[in-house]
Amino acid sequence: MAAPEKYLRPDVIRQVARLDLRARFIVEGFLAGLHASPFQGFSVEFSEHRKYVPGDDLKDLDWNVYAKTDKYYLKKFQAETNVTGYLVMDLSASMAYTYRQELTKFDYSICLAAALGYLMIRQQDPVGLVAFSTRIEASLPPRSKRMHLAAILSVLANLKPAGATDAAAALHQLAAMIRGKSLVMIFSDLLTDPAPVLSALHHLRHRGHEVIVFHVLDEAEVQFPFNGLVEFEDVETPDRMTLDAQGIRKDYLQAMAEFRETYRTECAKAQIDYVPTDTSVSFDKALMEYLLQRQRRF
Numbered sequence: 001m002a003a004p005e006k007y008l009r010p011d012v013i014r015q016v017a018r019l020d021l022r023a024r025f026i027v028e029g030f031l032a033g034l035h036a037s038p039f040q041g042f043s044v045e046f047s048e049h050r051k052y053v054p055g056d057d058l059k060d061l062d063w064n065v066y067a068k069t070d071k072y073y074l075k076k077f078q079a080e081t082n083v084t085g086y087l088v089m090d091l092s093a094s095m096a097y098t099y100r101q102e103l104t105k106f107d108y109s110i111c112l113a114a115a116l117g118y119l120m121i122r123q124q125d126p127v128g129l130v131a132f133s134t135r136i137e138a139s140l141p142p143r144s145k146r147m148h149l150a151a152i153l154s155v156l157a158n159l160k161p162a163g164a165t166d167a168a169a170a171l172h173q174l175a176a177m178i179r180g181k182s183l184v185m186i187f188s189d190l191l192t193d194p195a196p197v198l199s200a201l202h203h204l205r206h207r208g209h210e211v212i213v214f215h216v217l218d219e220a221e222v223q224f225p226f227n228g229l230v231e232f233e234d235v236e237t238p239d240r241m242t243l244d245a246q247g248i249r250k251d252y253l254q255a256m257a258e259f260r261e262t263y264r265t266e267c268a269k270a271q272i273d274y275v276p277t278d279t280s281v282s283f284d285k286a287l288m289e290y291l292l293q294r295q296r297r298f
Helices: 010-036 063-069 105-122 148-157 167-177 194-206 219-223 245-269 283-297
Strands: 043-051 073-080 085-090 127-132 136-143 183-188 210-217 229-233 240-244 273-278
Touching (some): 085 105, 085 167, 105 127, 105 183, 105 210, 105 283, 127 148, 127 167, 136 167, 167 183, 167 194, 194 210, 194 245, 210 219, 210 245, 240 245, 273 283
Parallel strands (some): 085 183, 210 273
Antiparallel strands (some): 127 136, 229 240
């Protein structure tokens, strides 16, 4: 039985901490953009104080604090929003694959999800969990308490990728399940026919959700570092095939590039964020690059 500490080991904690220091202002802008545009209907509540600096609006001065301290402080306000995040994890057997990296695709996805969940909860936005194979297998309702991230990791640490997947069916099920407009963050290798998955992603968008697809592949699936005769096994079926790696490398890499480009193009048309990455790229770097690209776009 795995423990959530597997995903909170010191090196991961350091990476998330570094990510937080560098990305907090980007995440705040990212979430503020979500709050301001597709997610209307929020109120404003008092958050904290900060010292007055010349040029601040005097109407925000807290005179009660001044009476007690003889110092000028401003009330800071923050939006109380109905933005809700869902971390959506693929549990198919192919997600357990790694060629030579320390992290499997599933482990890598959990690290990405943990960082995003941590950053969102810092913003007091509730985050939930959904894990799927051919259907939704496990879920946790969204919460914004700091301890909720540990609950999410505890569930994920005890899930094992296995069996076939039907991402399209599971995402349609998710679209029907989520009531309010939400931020849906999907972590999957998407190793299936793109057309049904894209239809399900359109379903989520049609329901008003903001959607981010993290397309997580293993380094070997992207770079194909094989030589000689190699036996390839389909992890979700009994199929095996022995091929000359050198002879098929060019065709394989072209097919993989076209596969990713299909998702990139179709997601862009539907205003879905598509984030291709592989397990040779540290998860904090992958997340920072995405957030910076999004910041440049908006």
